Amino acid sequence: xxxxxxxxxxxxxxxxxxxxxxxxxxxxxxxxxxxxxxxxxxxxxxxxxxxxxxxxxxxxxxxxxxxxxxxxxxxxxxxxxxxxxxxxxxxxxxxxxxxxxxxxxx
Amino acid sequence: xxxxxxxxxxxxxxxxxxxxxxxxxxxxxxxxxxxxxxxxxxxxxxxxxxxxxxxxxxxxxxxxxxxxxxxxxxxxxxxxxxxxxxxxxxxxxxxxxxxxxxxxxxxxxxxxxxxxxx
Numbered sequence: 348x349x350x351x352x353x354x355x356x357x358x359x360x361x362x363x364x365x366x367x368x369x370x371x372x373x374x375x376x377x378x379x380x381x382x383x384x385x386x387x388x389x390x391x392x393x394x395x396x397x398x399x400x401x402x403x404x405x406x407x408x409x410x411x412x413x414x415x416x417x418x419x420x421x422x423x424x425x426x427x428x429x430x431x432x433x434x435x436x437x438x439x440x441x442x443x444x445x446x447x448x449x450x451x452x453x
Numbered sequence: 454x455x456x457x458x459x460x461x462x463x464x465x466x467x468x469x470x471x472x473x474x475x476x477x478x479x480x481x482x483x484x485x486x487x488x489x490x491x492x493x494x495x496x497x498x499x500x501x502x503x504x505x506x507x508x509x510x511x512x513x514x515x516x517x518x519x520x521x522x523x524x525x526x527x528x529x530x531x532x533x534x535x536x537x538x539x540x541x542x543x544x545x546x547x548x549x550x551x552x553x554x555x556x557x558x559x560x561x562x563x564x565x566x567x568x569x570x571x
Contacts, residue, residue, distance in 0.1 A: 348513070377556075378555040378556050378557075380555075380556060380557035380558075382496070382558075384496075389546060389561040389562065389563055389564060390488075390496065390546070390548075390558075390561055391561070392551065392557050392558060392559045394557075395551055395553065395555060395556070395557030395559070396553055396555040396556075396557070399553075401551070401559055431495075433495065433496050435496075435556070435557070435558075436556060437556040440510045441498065441510060441512065442486060442488075442498035442501065442556070443498070444488075444495060444496040444497065444498060445495075446495050447495040447496070
């Protein structure tokens with residue numbers, strides 16, 4: 348079965364750029380999306396179709412997808428960006444999520 | 454928005470039927486999925502149904518035990534869960550596919566908790 352691999356944790360200082368990777372076999376041939384989930388809350392779509400931002404998502408969130416890796420980049424990271432982030436893609440009529448990355452802003 | 458209901462405590466081997474009521478959009482226009490999250494764990498996709506309702510998809514872990522369906526007259530999605538196991542314990546979210554059809558889910562409910570325990 349298809350797998351997406353994310354680092355368990357990423358740390359970033361306020362105002363700096365955070366990058367969270369998501370790896371999967373030929374992931375660049377699929378569309379990747381990203382979700383933010385804060386404790387006790389439902390996931391929120393922050394990037395879809397590799398690099399598009401839904402309405403209401405700040406411009407500091409951006410995405411890319413090429414080769415075997417999709418990347419979520421948060422520029423000028425703020426304390427309120429601290430959350431779990433999940434990548435997701437479709438593979439052969441099934442949805443696959445990455446294991447999630449805990450972003451710590453310190 | 455979408456609102457899930459039907460969760461609760463059930464014994465191993467038991468059944469439960471979850472519902473997801475949509476408001477503000479016509480559910481049958483979009484593909485919709487159920488996604489679950491075990492306590493302290495990550496997101497796990499469970500099942501999906503196409504916009505037309507003609508196609509259904511399941512994770513291997515629930516295939517043959519769970520059935521996804523929709524009631525277009527009530528703008529509602531269902532998940533019938535049979536032969537429940539302890540490992541099915543999770544918050545179950547209903548999630549609507551975003552309009553581009555490229556695979557993301559742009560509307561999520563608040564979730565309903567399913568606990569399988571004796």
